[in-house]
Amino acid sequence: MQTKLLFTLPIAAVGAAAALHATAYLHGEAKNHLPRFWAFFLATLASMLAVVYAPGKISFLLAWEAMGLSSAGLVAFENTEKTVRRATWIYLLACHAGACALMLAGVFLNSPDAFLAAFFCAIVGFGLKIGFPPFHVWLPEAHPAAPAPASAVMSGAMIPLGFYGLLNFFWPVSTVVPYNTTAGLTLIALGVAGAIGGILFALPQVNLKKLLAFSSVENMGVIAMGLGLALVANSRDGGSLFSEIYVLSFTGALVHVMNHALLKGALFLGAGSILRQTGTLDQDRLGGLMKRMPFTGTLFTLNALGLAGLPPLNGFLGELLIYTAGFLAVRSGSPLLVAAGFTVLAALAFTGGLAAAAYCKAIGATFLGEPRSKAAADAIETPKRMWIAQLALFLGSVAMIPGTIFIVHKFANGIGEATLLTAATIGGALVLMTAALVGLRRFLCPRGAVKPQCPTWDCGYHEPTARMAYTATAFTQPLADLFAFALRPRKHLIPFKGHPAAPTDAALVTETDDRALAGFWRPLFTFFARAFQRAHLLQSGSLHLYILLILITVVVLLVAAFAS
Amino acid sequence: MTSTAEILLALFLLTNIVLAGTGRLRQAIRLVAVQGWMVGLLPILLWNWTDAGAPGFRVWAVAFVNGAVKGVALPILLRYAADRAKANFELEPLVGFRLSQVIAFAIASASFAIGKALHIHETVASELAIPVAFTTMGTGLFLICARRKAITQVLGFLAFExxxxxxxxxxxxxxxxxxxxxxxxxxxxxxxxxxxxIYQINRTFSSIDTDKLNALGDVHLMHRHQSN
Structure with a gap:
């Protein structure tokens, strides 16, 4: 029941905020398009609730399919654009492949011997929604294509439903202890791959929503690591320390579901506000928006810092629980658990650092400095509704700080409460210090005092331009080069021409594509297309041959049926 | 009466082989009509008269309806269609008539082998019934595959049934x-x-060769598309 509630809250919160945001976001959209958006939007929310409250497996699958279909309608909203249609297509493929795998999982689940087969089918089925690599391909395609409120709902509330499904399908049967280790290690491996891969690919993205989408892959990875560690700890019979690890990492994962929902929802709404006011999501063409859209900018910054897992915001607390579980696991002495703990800790630390860098870049390139295009320079603050929606989600995430402590106190039997209280105290101290610094600044430079008006980063140049500042690409270039072996960015250098004394403009363009699409899925689909091309031999076009083929099939099947 | 039934079944077998070797549509229709009468007669002949007494109304009714529909109504309809389409003879069959007869024989022998292998003797009224049934179904399906005229294919379907x-x-x-x-x-x-x-096909293509229907498929387009 509590898990149901935990997964309902994001749907309700993000759904309501996104709806409020959408009323302004869609302003100016053709009148006859609006009913289409709202119909699909409400259908998506309803089917998500149906997924959570489905009484049986069949109804769960039906709701799951409905959820995929209705959200595909949302992705396809701006269907006049080719990229949107392509993204919808990929998303639909992912949805249906996932549903297929889930049906298989349901079949396997009926026999207790096939537990692992069922689990792996479910990993594929739910993984296609959650975005485990390499099943994450649809996220960076569909999220930028969908209208912002839709991506907020899909990323914040819908993706984590995959975890709900996994819990729902497998936690009741997970008393099958020998399989828990395999299942847990699988989740940890997928989580590590998702977290590290997701944040690595988020880093160099110039499209803000693509960056957020990859960051979702990362956060889902973090949750998977937590759940995996919990499963591994649960599979060992080791007394109170093991159950502590189990409870801590499990709670941490669920808390992170909540945190990610609120913060990522708010971030997508923020990205939508930016798109609406400037017409672009290209961070290399934005900049200086903090002065022009102060509310959106501040809220985006706060939410991004929270999601990067920086204290004192709540994103930190969820990860802290998993960290604590990891440290306990390392101390536990069971070799498997020590290894799992080390892996989780290292991956968490690594992704935490990179996430901070990625959001630093997103905030810096979008909001700080000087605008790099006319669209960004002319931007004005959004209507109130849009930033109120983000503010509501942010306040919700702030409420999650005592909320986390409450959850741990109530459901985790107080395990880890002390750690959390310490963390909350440190966080509180940080907030107080910040407040004190702000107060000091006010004291030293009271309101009404003359503020010098000058462009940002006026470092003594005579006429500073935005071209002197770091662009988003330039900011992440060292890190992107460091991980070039994994990212394989495509660089186009446009060299200058003419005499070196009077050169023309030179430029460097870097694109980082999703490797899973080009490296895994495209070859796979090409292979199948080739293989099935051979079946064209059968498609002769002759009616008689078709009938003969049917006849042969029927006879062979009959003989096989009677022979067995 | 089982022996009478077995004679009937043997005749049934023969009609199949003749059907496979005939090219004249009228004769083929007549053969299928004869099969229809036999199908009507069969439940009465197979009836266990000595133990069960005279068959009830239901059996008579089914026998009559079967014979009337398959032996009279449908053949008349098919003959009408053939006349309207001015089709008298199956020209250029995909499999020649002699070869067709050989295949019909092969189907019959295979059916006897399968009938033996099935081992469902408990309820079978006559040893011959199952092989003959399989032969008839096989010949019918074979005719559907091997003939061009739509009418012959309908006849194959009727034989199958x-x-x-x-x-x-x-x-x-x-x-x-x-x-x-x-x-x-x-x-x-x-x-x-x-x-x-059949009437419509004839009107559109001025022939009832189902080969012409192949031109309707998108396969040709697809092949052309691939070769580009």
Whole structure:
């Protein structure tokens, strides 16, 4: 029941905020398009609730399919654009492949011997929604294509439903202890791959929503690591320390579901506000928006810092629980658990650092400095509704700080409460210090005092331009080069021409594509297309041959049926 | 009366082989009509007169309807369609008539082998019933594959259905006759629709060669697309 509630809250919160945001976001959209958006939007929310409250497996699958279909309608909203249609297509493929795998999982689940087969089918089925690599391909395609409120709902509330499904399908049967280790290690491996891969690919993205989408892959990875560690700890019979690890990492994962929902929802709404006011999501063409859209900018910054897992915001607390579980696991002495703990800790630390860098870049390139295009320079603050929606989600995430402590106190039997209280105290101290610094600044430079008006980063140049500042690409270039072996960015250098004394403009363009699409899925689909091309031999076009083929099939099947 | 039934079944077998070797449409229609009468007669001949007494109204009714529909109504309809389409002879069959007869023989021998292998002797009224049923179904399906004229294909379908009927009455299913009536209704409607279809095909292509229908598929387009 509590898990149901935990997964309902994001749907309700993000759904309501996104709806409020959408009323302004869609302003100016053709009148006859609006009913289409709202119909699909409400259908998506309803089917998500149906997924959570489905009484049986069949109804769960039906709701799951409905959820995929209705959200595909949302992705396809701006269907006049080719990229949107392509993204919808990929998303639909992912949805249906996932549903297929889930049906298989349901079949396997009926026999207790096939537990692992069922689990792996479910990993594929739910993984296609959650975005485990390499099943994450649809996220960076569909999220930028969908209208912002839709991506907020899909990323914040819908993706984590995959975890709900996994819990729902497998936690009741997970008393099958020998399989828990395999299942847990699988989740940890997928989580590590998702977290590290997701944040690595988020880093160099110039499209803000693509960056957020990859960051979702990362956060889902973090949750998977937590759940995996919990499963591994649960599979060992080791007394109170093991159950502590189990409870801590499990709670941490669920808390992170909540945190990610609120913060990522708010971030997508923020990205939508930016798109609406400037017409672009290209961070290399934005900049200086903090002065022009102060509310959106501040809220985006706060939410991004929270999601990067920086204290004192709540994103930190969820990860802290998993960290604590990891440290306990390392101390536990069971070799498997020590290894799992080390892996989780290292991956968490690594992704935490990179996430901070990625959001630093997103905030810096979008909001700080000087605008790099006319669209960004002319931007004005959004209507109130849009930033109120983000503010509501942010306040919700702030409420999650005592909320986390409450959850741990109530459901985790107080395990880890002390750690959390310490963390909350440190966080509180940080907030107080910040407040004190702000107060000091006010004291030293009271309101009404003359503020010098000058462009940002006026470092003594005579006429500073935005071209002197770091662009988003330039900011992440060292890190992107460091991980070039994994990212394989495509660089186009446009060299200058003419005499070196009077050169023309030179430029460097870097694109980082999703490797899973080009490296895994495209070859796979090409292979199948080739293989099935051979079946064209059968498609002769002759009616008689078709009938003969049917006849042969029927006879062979009959003989096989009677022979067995 | 079992011996009479077996003579009838043997004749049934022969009609199949003749059907496979005939090229004249009228003769083929007549042969299928004869099969229809036999299908009507069969449940009465297979009836266990000595133990069960005279068959009830249901059996007579089904026998009569079967014979009337398959032996009279449908052949008349097909003959009408053939006349309207001015089709008298199956020219250029995909498989030659002699070879067709050989294949029909092969089907018959295979059917006897399968019938032996099936081991469902408990309810079978006659040893011959199952092989004959399989032969008839096989020949019918073979005719569908091997002939060009739409009418011959409908005849193949009817022969196939006759095989099912023989199978049904041969193993004396409990509600076999009722099921039989249901199937009969299906077949009647189907042949009726096919009769209309033949007329339309003829009107559109001025021929009832189903080969012409191949031109309707998108396969040719697809091949062309690939070769580009």
């Amino acid at each position: 006759n095989g099912i009927a023989v199978f049904g009455s041969g193993i004396l299913l409990e509600y076999g006759l009722v099921v039989e009536l249901g199937i009969l209704l299906d077949v009647f409607v189907l042949v009726f629709v096919l009769g209309i279809a």
